[in-house]
Amino acid sequence: MKITVLLFATLKDHAGINRISLELPSTSASMTELRAALTVACPLLTDVLPSAVAAINQEFAFANDLLHDGDEVAFFPQVSGGQAKWPELFQIASAPIDLNELTRIITTPLTGAVCLFTGMVRGQTAETAAHGGLLETVQLEYEAYEPMAIAKMRLIADEIREQWPLVQGLAMVQRVGKLAVSEPTVLIACAAAHRDQGCFEAARYGIDRLKEIVPVWKKEIRPDGTEWVEGHYTPTQNDRNA
Secondary structure (H helix, E strand, O other): OEEEEEEOHHHHHHHOOOEEEEEOOOOOEEHHHHHHHHHHHOHHHOOOHHHOEEEEOOEEEOOOOEEOOOOEEEEEOOOOOOOOOOOEEEEEEOOOOOHHHHHHHOOOOOOOEEEEEEEEOOOEEEOOOOOOOEEEOOEEEEEEOHHHHHHHHHHHHHHHHHHOOOOOOEEEEEEOEEEEOOOEEEEEEEEEOOOOOOHHHHHHHHHHHHHHHOOEEEEEEEOOEEEEEOOOOOOOHHHOOO
16 A cells, blocks of 8 residues: 655654655555554654644544555644635735735625734744743744645634624635745635624634644744744644534
8 A cells, every 4th residue: 555645844854855655565554553654664753753743635634544545644743615605715825915905805795894814924022931032033934735724724714604604705815935024924804794793703713723723834034043833732533624
């Protein structure tokens, strides 16, 4: 059985490669067996693979899930149906985000309010270390597992519509590549007929959830070096698309 393994962010850095073709002896194997075989094939992953999040064919995978010949399996650090009635946009973008254009896309003649959240590249961060001071950032470099990222954005949209059914248009856009200080990195926009119909709450929920389950990672580029920034959320069965 032949499996294609994709590695992202810190796992890619540890292995020195981002793709491994792995032959497994049996015609059916579990994710636990694959992790063991991958550790043998690439010992550089020994310390990081046990805690890595996994996906089979762009869907979160767990220990007892079975693999089949030709499957694509991705390993990465912790992150993050049907025709829509309202306009929606889910995008991984390499070009700058045009906030006015995206707002236009998700509004209709019925729209009276849009809540828009955008993250920015922060140039200075207060350090939590004992010596204090400011941590300087020159650039951020973003990387995404794009097909799965789009699928998880759609899942978040479904969750938003279940909790705030009066929300109309929705947009989620994540930049990738190297971004300069003060440049927008991510956008969540929610439209509604009135400001009290959930657009504020939905936008907050959207960015928080995106940080949990959408497979996007950032590398901080500082004057003294670089470092991947990893999250703390471990996906559960509930984070799978239906």
